[in-house]
Amino acid sequence: MTEHKGVLIIGEIIEENLAAVTLELLGCGRTLADKLGERLSGLLMGSDTRPHASKAIAYGADKIYIMEDPLLEDYQSDLYLAAVEKMVRRVMPKIVLMGQTPMGRDLAPRLGFRMHAAVLMDCVELDIDTQTGRLLQVRPVYGGNARAVFTSETRPQMATVRSKAMSPLERNSSRKGDIIEIKPEIDPSAMRTKLLEKVKEEVAGIKIEDAAILVTGGRGIGGPEGFEQLEDLAGLLKGAVGATRPVVDSGWCPTSRQIGLTGKVVAPDLYIAVALSGSSQHMAGCSGAKHIVAINSDPQANIFREASFGIVGDWKKALPSFIEKVRELLKE
Ligand SMILES: Cc1cc2nc3c(=O)[nH]c(=O)nc-3n(C[C@H](O)[C@H](O)[C@H](O)COP(=O)(O)OP(=O)(O)OC[C@H]3O[C@@H](n4cnc5c(N)ncnc54)[C@H](O)[C@@H]3O)c2cc1C
Structure with missing residues (x-):
């Protein structure tokens, strides 16, 4: 029987940078590899991967395989699948990790099928069972109401x-590792789909996933006009505005602002939740926030169970004085 060894992460390069989730995978992969007493390797595909390989080593990898070809510049299912399958069969890792990104969502099940292996999607925690050496994969179930291992x-x-x-490790540029170039041997005729155009999402200001402070509005805001006040507060705090799903479904905010199970996952330092109930599906996207401050007229609202500070009251009365106070403090 083939011996599977080590942890392999499939990295992503987005807009000429290692994706943030790749750095997080490296941190988590490092912990898993150390617990197994084995090595952490990574695979990077694209047209100019070498500088990113050194960075991946600084973030925890022992070894980075690079596959370079202009056809691998953008994600393409058929070519990436062939390249990753080749790599996995060569390395025979015990564990393969990818980000829950558009690429990972598409590639992981395809690779699982090719390898006759189960794939656990959308994990939020990974660990090693010290008794059996098996990977413990934790993911939310029942719409985010419970977690299963x-x-x-x-x-x-x-x-x-x-x-x-998960959090990345601190960058350590003195870390040593190997960079190994593998010829991808691309067969362009395998491509069944072609990328015709890339349209960049227009975001005014800071993206919600990058903001250290988020002001998020829920259905209780009552309409798009109310979001102007949330924009004012976010502007003062150099943050961004997020939204719950009903807000997006009602067309008060663009989809790119939705936070939650079917929206984006954020982990800001401060999350100001205004007139939202704090449903489990919403909290699935923001429970990583360091501090939550809630404004809600219902003292029983679930958000108060999650918040460190709260105002029970009408946001239309509370928010203007809140904004006024922030203005005053910023002047001092
Ligand atoms: C499979 C699935 C996936 C989902 N994914 C997501 C997701 O990604 N993101 C998401 O957000 N939801 C998601 N949902 C929907 C989720 O279940 C909730 O319905 C939603 O989060 C509720 O949004 P809300 O808090 O804005 O609205 P509500 O639950 O209606 O809450 C509005 C709150 O505003 C308060 N309020 C009203 N008026 C005022 C006022 N004047 N001043 C102060 N407070 C006031 C009320 O007390 C209430 O607590 C999903 C649901 C399902 C089934």
């Missing part, structure tokens, strides 16, 4: 990991 019988054990669920 899974293990796989098959090898490699494969998982995709939700962004912001």
